Amino acid sequence: DTGVSQDPRHKITKRGQNVTFRCDPISEHNRLYWYRQTLGQGPEFLTYFQNEAQLEKSRLLSDRFSAERPKGSFSTLEIQRTEQGDSAMYLCASSPKQKNTEAFFGQGTRLTVV
Amino acid sequence: RKEVEQDPGPFNVPEGATVAFNCTYSNSASQSFFWYRQDCRKEPKLLMSVYSSGNEDGRFTAQLNRASQYISLLIRDSKLSDSATYLCVVILTDSWGKLQFGAGTQVVVTP
Numbered sequence: 402d403t404g405v406s407q408d409p410r411h412k413i414t415k416r417g418q419n420v421t422f423r424c425d426p427i428s429e430h431n432r433l434y435w436y437r438q439t440l441g442q443g444p445e446f447l448t449y450f451q452n453e454a455q456l457e458k459s460r461l462l463s464d465r466f467s468a469e470r471p472k473g474s475f476s477t478l479e480i481q482r483t484e485q486g487d488s489a490m491y492l493c494a495s496s497p498k499q500k501n502t503e504a505f506f507g508q509g510t511r512l513t514v515v
Numbered sequence: 516r517k518e519v520e521q522d523p524g525p526f527n528v529p530e531g532a533t534v535a536f537n538c539t540y541s542n543s544a545s546q547s548f549f550w551y552r553q554d555c556r557k558e559p560k561l562l563m564s565v566y567s568s569g570n571e572d573g574r575f576t577a578q579l580n581r582a583s584q585y586i587s588l589l590i591r592d593s594k595l596s597d598s599a600t601y602l603c604v605v606i607l608t609d610s611w612g613k614l615q616f617g618a619g620t621q622v623v624v625t626p
Contacts, residue, residue, distance in 0.1 A: 432612065441523070443602050443616030444559065457612050492558060502547050502606060504614055506558035 403427060405507035407493050413513045414483055421479045422510045426495030433476050434504060435468055436492040437461070444492055450476060483514045516541055519617035521603050526622045528593045535589040536620045538603030547606040548579055548586050552599045553619065559602055562588075593624045 406425040414420050426433045431452050436444035447466070448458045452473040462468075465483075470476040480487055490511050494504040521538045528534040540548075548565035563570065565577040565586050576589040590597055600619040607613065 434612070434614070436616075441618065443519075443521075443618045444614075446613050446615065449612040451612065501612075502549070502564075502614075503561055506560070508558050 405493055405495055405505055407491075407507040407510050409510055410508065411511045411513075413515060416485060416514055417482055419479065419481045420483060420512065421477055422491055422493075422512075424476045424478070424493030424507060426475070426493070427497075427505055429497065430495035430505070431473070431498045432496040432501050432504075433470055434494040434496075435476070435478050436494065436506075438490045438492055438509070439488075447478075480512075483512075485514045488512055488514045517617075518542055518615045519603055519605055521617035521620045523618060524621040524623075526620065528590075528597075528622060528624050530593055530595060530624055530626055532593050533589065533591050534593060534622060535587060536601070536622075537585045537587045538617050538620075539583075539585045540603075540605045541584070542605075542607055543584065544608045545584075545605040546608040548577075549604040549606075549614075550575075550577060550586075550588050551602040551604055551616070553602055554599050559616075562601070590622070593622075595624050595626065598622060598624045 408423045434449040435447040438444045450470040465481045468478045490509040492509045494506040550562040551559040552562045553559040569578045574591045578587045602619045603617040
């Protein structure tokens with residue numbers, strides 16, 4: 402399977418715990434995006450990388466959220482001190498250099514904070 | 516005010532009928548426009564880009580009206596498999612990395 406891969410697919414955590422999600426983009430895609438989606442809403446932009454550089458970060462992303470893409474390949478999204486409001490589907494997407502407006506999404510990580 | 520607004524629906528459409536719906540965007544600096552499709556509990560997938568002159572892809576037709584700041588999607592000869600949520604996406608001129616999604620329009624095609 403050469404699509405965008407996200408791990409884990411599901412995560413249940415207690416409030417206050419830290420969680421980390423991983424995204425493996427399509428090989429050679431230079432852009433990588435993180436989005437968050439809640440029921441009945443469209444995906445909300447969180448941040449994006451071009452290669453290893455984090456070029457834009459949403460104001461939605463509080464200090465508890467951090468994302469990295471250290472070698473320009475896979476990316477991690479960490480949420481510290483989780484809150485119930487963080488419960489959502491976290492979607493990763495990547496796009497190729499030649500057509501960077503077409504984003505290919507992974508199946509997402511569903512986070513439930515209890 | 517949201518950057519991208521859509522009628523959430525649902526639009527209940529008999530099989531074989533035509534359905535059309537719009538999406539409005541607030542920022543006149545919006546540069547690129549797309550329709551994505553999202554099936555229940557699945558990831559969004561690109562359906563089609565929207566060009567200024569309008570474009571067609573099989574049974575799907577997309578139109579852009581820059582003056583009134585909306586895009587539209589029309590589905591002809593609806594199939595049961597067209598049942599999904601259709602997400603409108605815009606990209607601003609000065610923010611090429613940021614796809615801005617609407618909340619989606621749900622379409623339900625019935626036999």
